[in-house]
Amino acid sequence: MLEEMNIDRSEIENLLRRRFFYDQSFSIYGGVNGLYDYGPVGCAIKANILSLWRRHFILEDQMLEIDCSILTPEIVFKASGHIDRFTDFMLKDIQTGECFRADHLIEDHLEKLLEIKDISDEKKTEIKRILPQIGNMNATDLQQLIEQYNIKSPNTNNNLSEPIAFNLMFSTPIGPTGQMKGYLRPETAQGMFVNFKRLLEFNQGRLPFAAAQIGTSFRNEISPRSGLLRVREFAMAEIEYFVDPSDKTHSKFETVADLEIQLYSAINQINGESAQLIRLDDAVRLKLINNETLAYFLGRIYLFLIKIGIDKNRIRFRQHMSNEMSHYACDCWDAECKISYGWIECIGCADRSCYDLAQHIKFSDQRLVAERQLSIPKQIQVGEKRLNCKMIGQLFRKDASIVIEYLQNLSENEARILHEKLQQSDEKITIDNKEFIITKLIFTFETIQKTIQVEEFIPSVIEPTFGIGRIMYTMLEHNFKIRPQDNQRKYFTLPPLIAPYKCAVLPLSSNAAFNPFIKQISDLLTQIGISYRIDSSSNAIGRRYARCDEIAIPFAITIDFDTLSQPHTIVLRELDSLKQIRVKIDEIIFVLQNLSTEKVTWNEISRLYPTFIEQQTKRLENVE
Structure with missing residues (x-):
């Protein structure tokens, strides 16, 4: 933990x-x-x-x-x-105007009270009961806590405003x-x-x-x-x-x-x-x-x-x-x-x-529904609006279209109410500041029985x-490590699928003889889409390994003097275990592709190749 x-x-x-x-x-x-x-x-x-x-x-x-x-x-x-x-409650420092999120400020204050040694068990129990509920309290409840626990502005100890709803x-x-x-x-x-x-x-x-x-x-x-x-x-x-x-x-x-x-x-x-x-x-x-x-x-x-x-x-x-x-x-x-x-x-x-869909149906007047087939047909009551469009055209002429649109857009309940009123007398409506007289001759509404085999519904x-961002930070914190042999060596060990670069390419020194192999390996890695970083700086190889570890590169390819000999091989190092194996250059792509996609584990691969202990070819670093 x-x-x-x-x-x-x-x-x-x-x-x-x-x-x-x-x-x-x-x-x-x-x-x-x-x-x-x-x-x-x-x-x-x-x-x-x-x-x-x-x-x-x-x-x-x-x-x-x-x-x-x-x-x-x-x-x-x-x-x-x-x-x-979509609001949070905000508190303001009365003197400075500094703003605080109310639930966070109150939670911080109460959590500090729990750390006080001489606080009574009864008070601790009360605070522990309150803490999980603070995030869902209304303004009145939050204000009561501020008064009950005498909560002040944390930086100045000034009084605080009452909670204010703030849209985020x-x-x-x-x-x-x-x-x-x-x-x-x-x-x-x-x-x-x-x-x-x-x-x-x-x-x-x-x-x-x-x-x-x-x-x-x-x-x-x-x-x-x-x-x-x-x-x-x-x-x-x-x-x-x-x-x-x-x-x-x-x-x-x-x-x-x-x-x-x-x-x-x-x-x-x-x-x-x-x-x-x-x-x-x-x-x-x-x-x-x-x-x-x-x-x-x-x-x-x-x-x-x-x-x-x-x-x-x-x-x-x-x-x-x-x-x-x-x-x-x-x-x-x-x-x-x-x-x-x-x-x-x-x-x-x-x-x-x-x-959500019900709300958007209400505000957009669009049918955001799905259908289900019924195993047995059923009878339903359906409301139908009936408009005499010919008569509407004769009565209202150029305004006929807006009257028709208005009547068609009435909800079922609104249409039923209008129908009932029209049975008693004509009804006056207003559209775009114009008044129109509607009669039962041009609009009626009735409920009919209908047999259906397909039923509409609003999905859940x-x-x-x-x-x-939260997931990423959590992952990094869970994978932060310190080398037991050196507490200054801090690093992250991430799954290869998530690691920012799958491998590093590190020539042992700046010897020009290594350059063709750097290019050969980088071309191979690029062709199959494996991300990598080349570090050919003059720093010691140990320091360059440490830099790779800090940014969670799981594997490192080292080009050394044995690489120059036939068959050409490199050293492959694994970040967490620090174990190294010797692999032929023409096989390294297969190895890294399987490791970086997690098709095989390091333990499985390391059993197939010889463990690297030291170079067999001895060369002086200054021979260039």
């Missing part, structure tokens, strides 16, 4: 910045909180995580990937609820007039919902199916902190799995049914119990997890996290409690990972019911959401 390793987080973060995995954006101007630039190493790792994500999820389940606009008109977020509800979306006008209001998307999901109809058509009208999207999202965090864990601009990978709400079984559930994972249920949290190890099949059978499809994705998420190098002993799935569950969700679990900051959410997986959605 991380605590037992006694690792100083600052050592990890210093190495990440020194080797330019990432750094604060615009640092030469003082930087901007919550914005980060990825350097060459960070870019490569991020790209490899996303590449593996595509293979693990999109290819495995034949998902439909799309790429939607970041800039989004206001109506979309009005429909989704983001305009009204970045707004921007669209177009030169600014009349159309837009936002930078805070998630990628809405693009998949508004394209549901096209996606369903592409899938030949069949459910279930999954849409997937990878892209950048933006949240105007009140007080960004903890490096990549809470930022204002970040990469997301999201899946929307559209399924018939009457059948949430999954055809591939048996592939994950026997997985045992740590589930931290709502009941565990309420009772103050730890997470429990449980088979996914048992969790579904016991209704701990709402349905098979949700459990299937929890299993796939678990396997993905392990595959990219996250420690399985530091993964748990925490169920949302009733006070934090979205009003439309049937069930929701967060994949949390334990790092030096504590348990942090990396992935959310929710059964969002049919809320299972939504796994991945925060790529």
